[in-house]
Amino acid sequence: MRALxxxxxxxxxxxxxxxxxxxxxxxxxxxxxxRAVGAESxxxxxxxxxxxxxxxxxxxxxxxxxxxxxxxxxxxxxxxxAGAQLVVVNGLGYDSWANRLLSxxxxxxxxxxxxxxxxxxxxxxxxxxxxYAPKTMPAVARQVAADLAALQPSHAAYFQAxxxxxxxxxxxxxxxxxxxxxxxxxxxxxxxxxxxxxMLQAAGCDIATPFSFQAAVMNGTDPSPQDLxxxxxxLKGRRVKVFLYNQQVTSPLxxxxxxxxxxxxxxxxxxxxxxxxxxxxxxxxxxxxxALQQAVASGKSTTKL
Amino acid sequence: xxxxxxxxGFFSSGPVRTALLVGGGAAVVSGVVGVFTVIRGQxxxxxxxxxxSSAGGSLAFLLGVNPMxxxxxxxxxxxxxxxxxxxxxxxxxxxxxxxxxxxxxALAALFLYLATTTTSTTGAAITVMFGSMxxxxxxxxxxxxxxxxxxxxxxxxxYRPLLLASVHEDLAAARGVPVGAAGLMYSxxxxxxxxxxxxxxxxxxxTALLVGxxxxxLRVTRRPGQAMLVAVLVALAAxxxxxxLAYDSFVWTPGHGWPVSFFIVTLIMAAYLxxxxxx
Numbered sequence: 001m002r003a004l005x006x007x008x009x010x011x012x013x014x015x016x017x018x019x020x021x022x023x024x025x026x027x028x029x030x031x032x033x034x035r036a037v038g039a040e041s042x043x044x045x046x047x048x049x050x051x052x053x054x055x056x057x058x059x060x061x062x063x064x065x066x067x068x069x070x071x072x073x074x075x076x077x078x079x080x081x082a083g084a085q086l087v088v089v090n091g092l093g094y095d096s097w098a099n100r101l102l103s104x105x106x107x108x109x110x111x112x113x114x115x116x117x118x119x120x121x122x123x124x125x126x127x128x129x130x131x132y133a134p135k136t137m138p139a140v141a142r143q144v145a146a147d148l149a150a151l152q153p154s155h156a157a158y159f160q161a162x163x164x165x166x167x168x169x170x171x172x173x174x175x176x177x178x179x180x181x182x183x184x185x186x187x188x189x190x191x192x193x194x195x196x197x198x199m200l201q202a203a204g205c206d207i208a209t210p211f212s213f214q215a216a217v218m219n220g221t222d223p224s225p226q227d228l229x230x231x232x233x234x235l236k237g238r239r240v241k242v243f244l245y246n247q248q249v250t251s252p253l254x255x256x257x258x259x260x261x262x263x264x265x266x267x268x269x270x271x272x273x274x275x276x277x278x279x280x281x282x283x284x285x286x287x288x289x290x291a292l293q294q295a296v297a298s299g300k301s302t303t304k305l
Numbered sequence: 306x307x308x309x310x311x312x313x314g315f316f317s318s319g320p321v322r323t324a325l326l327v328g329g330g331a332a333v334v335s336g337v338v339g340v341f342t343v344i345r346g347q348x349x350x351x352x353x354x355x356x357x358s359s360a361g362g363s364l365a366f367l368l369g370v371n372p373m374x375x376x377x378x379x380x381x382x383x384x385x386x387x388x389x390x391x392x393x394x395x396x397x398x399x400x401x402x403x404x405x406x407x408x409x410x411a412l413a414a415l416f417l418y419l420a421t422t423t424t425s426t427t428g429a430a431i432t433v434m435f436g437s438m439x440x441x442x443x444x445x446x447x448x449x450x451x452x453x454x455x456x457x458x459x460x461x462x463x464y465r466p467l468l469l470a471s472v473h474e475d476l477a478a479a480r481g482v483p484v485g486a487a488g489l490m491y492s493x494x495x496x497x498x499x500x501x502x503x504x505x506x507x508x509x510x511x512t513a514l515l516v517g518x519x520x521x522x523l524r525v526t527r528r529p530g531q532a533m534l535v536a537v538l539v540a541l542a543a544x545x546x547x548x549x550l551a552y553d554s555f556v557w558t559p560g561h562g563w564p565v566s567f568f569i570v571t572l573i574m575a576a577y578l579x580x581x582x583x584x
Contacts, residue, residue: 066421066422066423067421067427069427071422072422210560211560212560212561217427217428218427220427220428220429220430220431221428221431222428222431222432222437222439222440222562222564222565223439223440223562224439224552224555224560224561224562225318225320225321225324225439225551225552225555225562226312226314226318226552226555226562227555228320228439228440229314229317229318229319229320229321232319232320249427250427251427251428251429251432251440252371252372252432252440252442252445253428253437253440253442254427255442256440256442256443
């Protein structure tokens with residue numbers, strides 16, 4: 001069921017992005033097309049934008065209704081990974097299932113890009129949601145272009161041109177972040193977990209929720225009463241301007257915080273573990289910053305993008 | 306130093322207040338009902354009921370409804386089922402009870418798997434199995450208060466027949482005590498007690514709160530009324546002290562509080578080991 005849903009989502013996603021791709025493993029790509037896998041839909045989208053018509057991309061995690069932290073790989077995922085020539089994973093234990101499957105199916109000539117390794121981050125990095133950091137995807141895209149060029153040297157110029165297009169397409173997002181920082185820097189915000197923290201830091205926000213609370217929600221353990229008391233007082237006392245809420249990881253606890261925020265009139269902005277459907281990576285990131293800006297400027301909530 | 310024993314903000318913390326109230330209620334009800342459980346020699350059946358109720362708590366997470374309703378529903382069904390089969394006949398039949406609670410946990414495993422892989426939920430397994438006392442929503446607290454009062458009223462209404470039927474069923478029946486009604490009432494209040502302790506210290510550990518303090522009490526005294534009082538006091542002390550220690554543990558290991566159910570169950574264990582025996 002999970003695999004079916006993932007396959008269906010992949011199809012929707014790729015159709016929405018206009019990228020070349022195969023939903024699921026049974027469809028064989030045309031000859032001369034590079035098979036690639038993105039562990040999460042945002043990485044698959046970047047591969048698709050760089051590789052264009054020469055790449056068939058499968059996204060493993062793209063279901064907006066589930067928590068990727070508790071993802072369990074199915075046999076079809078194993079098959080897709082085993083047959084892939086290029087794989088992009090997030091690292092930092094976020095998609096450790098991919099590393100296990102990759103080492104279980106050694107394949108010659110398969111290139112694996114690990115965003116964590118690419119950015120030189122130590123394993124102790126507490127926040128694995130790297131795609132919200134502005135420096136992550138440019139680095140991943142550059143490496144994707146280089147690895148695709150190594151696989152198909154005759155199309156190197158095409159990949160390079162797509163890379164330039166992608167980098168240019170990120171500019172509205174980074175500009176929006178800079179503009180937010182200049183105008184609303186130091187804005188206090190509360191979060192349920194660290195999903196959007198890298199973006200908030202880039203936007204100059206002051207994350208008032210203690211990290212131990214965010215980690216507890218992220219890992220599905222109980223937050224300490226001290227942290228919970230503080231978090232509740234942030235919302236009740238209107239000590240924050242925005243509440244960032246992860247739709248993919250909810251519990252009675254996070255829902256009660258959502259109610260507190262609503263009662264206090266604090267706007268809510270939804271953040272995501274995987275790319276919401278109908279978006280490209282850059283459009284998604286820009287939409288997040290705009291939602292943040294709207295929340296701070298006019299108190300408007302954007303619970304779902 | 307005092308911070309290690311009473312970390313700052315204990316009494317002004319909303320989550321702590323909810324935990325003290327709901328945990329205290331669960332302790333009182335478990336202490337009273339647990340004495341009957343121990344007298345009836347149905348500890349294992351009580352544990353089976355708790356395990357089966359975990360399937361209800363997990364289903365509630367899957368359906369997105371209040372977990373307390375799930376625990377209550379499944380514990381109620383299990384209690385009625387046990388009564389229909391005739392739990393007295395099951396006495397000593399560990400095998401049948403063991404198989405049934407295995408099946409209950411298997412259902413819980415299925416619902417938890419589905420809840421975490423097809424819906425957006427987090428922490429369900431820990432909450433269902435080991436409780437999340439500091440994260441009890443206000444609505445659950447109100448529901449728990451009602452459940453606790455209903456359970457205590459049930460025991461009060463049937464106290465004499467319940468006690469006679471628990472101590473010696475045949476004798477009670479010969480004296481004209483409505484044994485069947487007493488048994489049904491016991492099963493229902495047991496279901497309520499299990500559901501209450503399941504939302505506080507978790508389904509797996511709820512037996513500890515049910516039979517631990519009562520076992521301590523029946524070591525100290527043989528008189529049921531006194532035993533209930535002692536059991537309630539032991540359960541309350543373990544629960545409230547456990548909550549305090551869990552709160553303090555945030556200071557011992559900065560940023561990481563220890564689970565409150567660990568402290569409560571360990572304190573009950575300590576009380577059991579240290580309890581003076583009747584001469």
